[in-house]
Amino acid sequence: MSVTAAQGFTAAGIAAGIKENGNPDLALVVNQGPRLAAAGVFTANRVKAAPVLWSQQVVKGGQISAVVLNSGGANACTGPEGFQDTHATAEKAAEVLGHSAGEIAIASTGLIGVRLPMDKLLPGIEKAAAGLSAHGGEKAAIAIKTTDTVHKTAVVQGDGWTVGGMAKGAGMLAPGLATMLVVLTTDADIDAAGLDSALRAATRTTFDRVDSDGCMSTNDTVLLLASGASGITPGQEAFAEAVREVCDDLARQLIGDAEGASKDIRIEVINAASEDDAVEVGRSIARNNLLKCALHGEDPNWGRVLSAIGTTSAAFDPDRLNVAINGVWVCRNGSVGDDRDLVDMRYREVRITADLAEGSETAVIWANDLTADYVHENSAYSS
Amino acid sequence: MSVTAAQGFTAAGIAAGIKENGNPDLALVVNQGPRLAAAGVFTANRVKAAPVLWSQQVVKGGQISAVVLNSGGANACTGPEGFQDTHATAEKAAEVLGHSAGEIAIASTGLIGVRLPMDKLLPGIEKAAAGLSAHGGEKAAIAIKTTDTVHKTAVVQGDGWTVGGMAKGAGMLAPGLATMLVVLTTDADIDAAGLDSALRAATRTTFDRVDSDGCMSTNDTVLLLASGASGITPGQEAFAEAVREVCDDLARQLIGDAEGASKDIRIEVINAASEDDAVEVGRSIARNNLLKCALHGEDPNWGRVLSAIGTTSAAFDPDRLNVAINGVWVCRNGSVGDDRDLVDMRYREVRITADLAEGSETAVIWANDLTADYVHENSAYSS
Numbered sequence: 001m002s003v004t005a006a007q008g009f010t011a012a013g014i015a016a017g018i019k020e021n022g023n024p025d026l027a028l029v030v031n032q033g034p035r036l037a038a039a040g041v042f043t044a045n046r047v048k049a050a051p052v053l054w055s056q057q058v059v060k061g062g063q064i065s066a067v068v069l070n071s072g073g074a075n076a077c078t079g080p081e082g083f084q085d086t087h088a089t090a091e092k093a094a095e096v097l098g099h100s101a102g103e104i105a106i107a108s109t110g111l112i113g114v115r116l117p118m119d120k121l122l123p124g125i126e127k128a129a130a131g132l133s134a135h136g137g138e139k140a141a142i143a144i145k146t147t148d149t150v151h152k153t154a155v156v157q158g159d160g161w162t163v164g165g166m167a168k169g170a171g172m173l174a175p176g177l178a179t180m181l182v183v184l185t186t187d188a189d190i191d192a193a194g195l196d197s198a199l200r201a202a203t204r205t206t207f208d209r210v211d212s213d214g215c216m217s218t219n220d221t222v223l224l225l226a227s228g229a230s231g232i233t234p235g236q237e238a239f240a241e242a243v244r245e246v247c248d249d250l251a252r253q254l255i256g257d258a259e260g261a262s263k264d265i266r267i268e269v270i271n272a273a274s275e276d277d278a279v280e281v282g283r284s285i286a287r288n289n290l291l292k293c294a295l296h297g298e299d300p301n302w303g304r305v306l307s308a309i310g311t312t313s314a315a316f317d318p319d320r321l322n323v324a325i326n327g328v329w330v331c332r333n334g335s336v337g338d339d340r341d342l343v344d345m346r347y348r349e350v351r352i353t354a355d356l357a358e359g360s361e362t363a364v365i366w367a368n369d370l371t372a373d374y375v376h377e378n379s380a381y382s383s
Numbered sequence: 384m385s386v387t388a389a390q391g392f393t394a395a396g397i398a399a400g401i402k403e404n405g406n407p408d409l410a411l412v413v414n415q416g417p418r419l420a421a422a423g424v425f426t427a428n429r430v431k432a433a434p435v436l437w438s439q440q441v442v443k444g445g446q447i448s449a450v451v452l453n454s455g456g457a458n459a460c461t462g463p464e465g466f467q468d469t470h471a472t473a474e475k476a477a478e479v480l481g482h483s484a485g486e487i488a489i490a491s492t493g494l495i496g497v498r499l500p501m502d503k504l505l506p507g508i509e510k511a512a513a514g515l516s517a518h519g520g521e522k523a524a525i526a527i528k529t530t531d532t533v534h535k536t537a538v539v540q541g542d543g544w545t546v547g548g549m550a551k552g553a554g555m556l557a558p559g560l561a562t563m564l565v566v567l568t569t570d571a572d573i574d575a576a577g578l579d580s581a582l583r584a585a586t587r588t589t590f591d592r593v594d595s596d597g598c599m600s601t602n603d604t605v606l607l608l609a610s611g612a613s614g615i616t617p618g619q620e621a622f623a624e625a626v627r628e629v630c631d632d633l634a635r636q637l638i639g640d641a642e643g644a645s646k647d648i649r650i651e652v653i654n655a656a657s658e659d660d661a662v663e664v665g666r667s668i669a670r671n672n673l674l675k676c677a678l679h680g681e682d683p684n685w686g687r688v689l690s691a692i693g694t695t696s697a698a699f700d701p702d703r704l705n706v707a708i709n710g711v712w713v714c715r716n717g718s719v720g721d722d723r724d725l726v727d728m729r730y731r732e733v734r735i736t737a738d739l740a741e742g743s744e745t746a747v748i749w750a751n752d753l754t755a756d757y758v759h760e761n762s763a764y765s766s
Contacts, residue, residue, distance in 0.1 A: 047689045047704075077714065079717065113685060297763050299763075302460075303457075303459065303495025307599065319462070333462065335496075336462070336496055378676035379682065
């Protein structure tokens with residue numbers, strides 16, 4: 001499982017003391033080769049954390065030999081000093097591993113606007129390197145948790161090759177790009193261009209369509225590393241599908257563990273004039289606080305779905321909109337439809353179908369409900 | 384106070400039985416003339432309630448003789464039958480008052496997707512008409528309340544003329560347009576074009592910049608009626624300023640009484656390249672759920688302000704952004720600024736200043752925090 005499911009990778013997860021509670025907070029993933037190909041996608045937030053700025057440069061070279069990830073601090077909005085901290089982290093890992101710093105990606109997660117404790121992080125890299133193992137994937141996945149209640153890993157087996165990965169993310173979960181830290185690894189023998197193509201296609205319809213709380217992170221990073229250790233070069237289509245499956249699996253795990261959530265909401269927009277319209281409508285529904293409260297209260301309040309659709313620029317006629325909640329068409333032709341009392345809301349998953357009656361395009365957005373627990377968790381996070 | 388502060392208006396507020404709890408739910412405002420000039424602005428939501436579609440047509444004629452307002456049901460997403468209900472309401476008021484139905488505006492507020500009980504509403508119009516009084520403004524303001532805890536009225540005195548008004552709105556408070564029901568009256572002798580100009584200018588910087596919960600209503604209506612009863616035609620500038628003051632006063636009252644809120648958040652964006660940039664950034668900050676939770680917890684979490692700014696398309700350099708909370712510049716040049724422990728968060732009003740360091744334009748957006756009370760109130764609203 002995790003980042004060591006594929007051959008040619010070692011990993012470690014340790015407690016470096018970055019988190020005051022002593023929990024694991026530093027992960028190291030190393031590509032043992034023979035290939036060191038890599039691709040990455042990053043947050044679309046224009047306020048980007050220092051490790052994002054650094055790793056974007058690393059990925060441009062198409063090679064990553066190792067990834068250092070820390071929880072306990074985002075190293076975002078920390079100025080030139082924060083960037084120097086990221087640089088020093090890469091230099092330290094390069095020294096310990098005998099690699100080039102320019103091929104070491106860095107990812108950080110935690111509170112924005114606080115410098116990392118470098119006196120703990122740098123010795124932690126030595127400790128992590130000493131613990132590297134071909135079975136270290138689980139420990140690495142545990143070490144990147146913040147408010148995650150469980151660690152998240154996934155794996156898909158190809159024909160003689162494997163794609164595996166780990167993810168963290170529980171709040172500030174929204175789109176634009178992945179809004180989370182994810183490292184995927186494969187032993188397929190694929191070059192950086194093939195990885196980039198597969199990764200962009202996969203994230204576009206998975207992590208990009210997760211919108212738990214509408215808040216886009218400064219630190220989103222999704223990396224895909226290939227070791228080529230299987231010696232097999234699969235067809236691009238089969239490989240891309242495996243990457244998409246791993247991303248989809250991890251994306252669903254993120255929604256299922258979102259801060260304070262009691263419902264996972266699957267919003268499917270159908271019969272849209274374009275895919276962009278479908279995504280815009282899905283996101284608008286996903287971000288409507290009143291609807292998110294209603295679904296928390298197990299109230300199939302389709303009026304709030306319509307009021308959310310009405311704020312978009314998508315093509316639709318208000319008098320032809322149809323909405324189903326958990327399969328019951330509670331709104332037909334923009335007005336009252338089937339009996340809302342028929343909607344069974346007892347389960348964690350809620351399915352909303354919004355029919356725009358304009359075309360044939362579709363998109364699915366995943367969201368969460370809005371709960372008092374979300375408020376409590378996020379009122380007290382940094383204090 | 385309220386809609387009867389100006390000469391030439393009568394009003395009433397009664398319990399017609401639309402609300403099951405027996406509270407007042409029907410208001411009537413009548414312009415006694417001699418002038419019947421009027422202007423209106425309406426929700427930008429493309430899913431519009433039947434009374435909005437009706438009143439938009441009425442306002443096009445530039446004359447309104449009376450406004451019928453009901454709480455206890457929004458008459459939105461009710462199909463052709465809902466529009467017929469609005470039409471029948473106007474016809475009934477026309478019959479009782481001896482007016483033309485085409486000059487009677489209708490406004491409704493309450494749950495979306497439910498037909499109004501016309502067997503109660505129509506007799507209620509007769510009852511309200513029988514109770515019309517030049518002192519009825521307060522009762523009218525009380526009858527349009529939904530989850531409002533207090534009724535909202537305001538008045539500004541000109542030189543021999545008056546602008547007064549009433550408002551309701553506590554949830555689904557967002558922009559695009561007013562997101563609330565508001566009736567303003569004046570005895571100034573102004574034609575429909577002058578009213579329209581003053582009203583659009585006023586709402587653009589008051590109701591349009593209230594963003595309590597990011598949710599745009601299907602029923603927003605702001606009407607301005609002139610009786611000309613004072614016989615005075617003030618200068619357009621003085622009149623427009625009086626209208627703006629009344630709108631500003633009512634807008635602040637809406638924020639101060641928003642569902643479940645414990646903080647009123649004044650977000651001032653300064654040194655923007657354009658007013659549009661300032662509004663876009665202000666709204667993005669206003670709608671960031673994580674920030675709204677943090678402010679509820681009295682945590683001056685400026686990192687969440689920066690992450691919200693980063694999602695906009697406004698002109699700015701991340702390394703030149705400055706943010707003050709309650710006057711303390713906790714973020715300077717995109718990084719850690721003054722000591723956050725200096726920020727006093729004990730009071731209901733929280734002031735955020737976001738300095739984009741790009742130009743000289745400014746905008747102020749008002750918002751509320753996100754609380755467990757908001758979640759509770761909106762999880763149980765329709766059930």
